[in-house]
Amino acid sequence: EVQLVESGGGLVQPGGSLRLSCAASGFTVSSNYMSWVRQAPGKGLEWVSVIYSGGSTYYTDSVKGRFSISRDNSKNTLYLQMNSLRVEDTAMYYCAREDTNWGQGTLVTVSS
């Protein structure tokens, strides 16, 4: 059974950093493209970033230069390193396997 479990969210001050993790089971992370999608409180879904099986990465414009997506094949885990966080980054962050399988999300709150 495919499972995705996010962790690492929390409360951080503007300008701070967080690293989100997405532990996968039931499939191999490196064999799929994996995405991060976020949802601000009471708002819609926003695609954030993707890493392809070949290692190529892409980001939505608002996080370019601040966020970095990566994976650890030995741990079968996806990451999202978030630096220079802004209030507008406050959201539930979901990892997803090729749009098909989604985790339960981890909440990031950026506030002073």
Place this chain on the structure above:
Amino acid sequence: DVVMTQSPLSLPVTLGQPASISCKSSQSLVHSDGNTYLNWFQQRPGQSPRRLIYKVSNRDSGVPDRFSGSGSGTDFTLKISRVEAEDVGLYYCMQNTHWPPKTFGQGTKVEIK
């Protein structure tokens, strides 16, 4: 970026009655490979999104056949033939023809009258 526009944004429906959600894209979603990568997602209250439909009209495993997708080019529709209580929630269309970035519609809230 491709802009996805859904309507209506709120859809009160009587149990057992049909429901229809429209999604329009700012440019054609026909990919150079001939496929149209338009998906529909359901998000029940307090839950993660779940994909219902991929490539316009293909239902994902486990999705009831009361859900159907149709459309082409820039105009797409999600239909629920007979709404059940478990169908309450938000519905999003999403394109992954012209990505990155993938882009979602604003979401349509389906509720029971």
